[in-house]
Amino acid sequence: MIRIVGVQRSAIPEKEFVLLQNQGSLRLKLRGHVVVSDASLAAADLSIGAHAFSDEELIPPGMFVLLFSGSGTPKWAKTKENQLVYYAYMNRHGSVWDNVPGAVHILSTHHTFTERPPALLLR
DSSP states (O other): OEEEEEEEOOSSGGGOEEEEEEOSSSOEEOTTOEEEEHHHHHHTOTTTSEEEOOOOOEEOTTOEEEEESSOOOOEEEEOTTOOEEEEEEOOOSSOSGGGSOSOEEEEOOSSOOOOOOOOOOOO
């Protein structure tokens, strides 16, 4: 399961981030996870402080995701400690988490419904 392990609030979007980690024992697809603030939920306005991942990346157990508020190109990279991290970006021009008080949550895709094509009739 992917969990938030830290939030760095900053007035500079390129220095502001949410740190996530796959704390489960299986690789998990990042797509469909949503990082959202209490303020965004209370106002029913996801433009205030929310990000839905569209990245198809699989996050291995124990690995991290750094979600920056600013702009950039998503990529895998290694830290100074040789730890693998996936860098993701919200591509916002201003700070997100610095402007919204309260907690930040991650919503996952535990249950998904997909329409299936109708069964073929056998004659």
